[in-house]
Amino acid sequence: MPERTTAERRRPWLRGVSATLVLVGLGAYAWAQFGPDPTDEPHCAVAGADGETAMTLALPQAANAATIEAVASSRGLPERAVTIAIATAMQESSLRNLDYGDRDSLGLFQQRPSQGWGTPEEVTDPVFAAGAFYDRLVEIDGYESMALTVAAQEVQRSAFPDEYAKHEEEAALLAGALTGRDAAALSCVWSVGERAERAGGGARVGGPDEVHALMVREFGEGVRPLGGEGSVTVPLDEGEETSRGWELAHWAMAHSEELGIERITYGDHVWDARSAGEGWRENAEEGADGEVRLALL
Structure with a gap:
């Protein structure tokens, strides 16, 4: 068998470096979006089943998630609806009420006024935006038992439907706290x-x-x-x-x-x-x- 060249011998190492850089990049993105904040910075923490911090958010992110849950509660919707909505907002806006987006997309769910979601003022109102999301979600037969990414995509019609699934675990954690199922699970520092x-x-x-x-x-x-x-x-x-x-x-x-x-x-x-x-x-x-x-x- 011919001996591999020096360049060929280096390739596995280079591939390993490339993979490591990709993983580091993804980790940095997750950290920036929903990762732990320094303990001396304002933030909210969600405890896991073991009582230890499993997730941290900036104060506006936690407030927006709480609003999404409250609107579901006002309509008598189940915790699964809250999980789907929070996961969707995590993907679309990182739980931030954005005044910009792709084309005319705005707000927590990046809803487009041109597509009938409401006026720009309405879709940047977290209460209205959450209500508009639930209006369409409840029209989907069996959404509670669907895969989260399928239910979210039925509402959102995203170009990247599989991306919703990666937020399901943290969205469920937040939903468990915000619905009150998990006692003393959310605390904030400011x-x-x-x-x-x-x-x-x-x-x-x-x-x-x-x-x-x-x-x-x-x-x-x-x-x-x-x-x-x-x-x-x-x-x-x-x-x-x-x-x-x-x-x-x-x-x-x-x-x-x-x-x-x-x-x-x-x-x-x-x-x-x-x-x-x-x-x-x-x-x-x-x-x-x-x-x-x-x-x-």
Whole structure:
């Protein structure tokens, strides 16, 4: 057998380097989109089944995912619908409300006004965009039992339909937390001081009325927040003390920086923005199984 040339002997090594570079590139992309943030940067973390952090997101990504879930909840849709919608938004926009896209595509789902999804203002409204996505999803017979990529493609008509599948695991993880099925699974970290500075030296931006308005807009009239100055108490109906309570607590968590929610208490757990690095802690105060309590800055 003829002896291989020096160049030929090098090729496997070069191929290995090329493969490594490709993997590093893909890993860097995943890290940039949904990977761990430095612990001193504002972020939200989702815990896996073992209680350890399995996924991190920027604050706007978590807030948008919570909105997608809330809109599904307002319509009585199952967790599978939430998983499909979140995976789709992960692929289309990295869960960011984009004001640009391919041709006239806009928003979380890169919906095109020219294709009948709504006006540019509507499709860049996360509540409207999520509702428009679900309007088309529920028209698909058997979507709950379909492969995620098939259901998403039936709605989106993407040029790259197989790409939705790669987000299914993380979308399911987020859906489990945001629907309240997984208790104390979502926690966020941000600086109270920095937010107060942006608000003008500690002046509150918004208050209970603003929290109430956003909850009702996303969840519908079934949510009845009550409360006085500096606080919001969300009462739960009988039988809602488990997943519904955590659904609302996690929604508040995802929107906490935006709305200035510095403390969330539910059941025997409490989260405080001033010690957010500790995540949810056992609550030494009297439990609040029948309500979710939100203290505002």
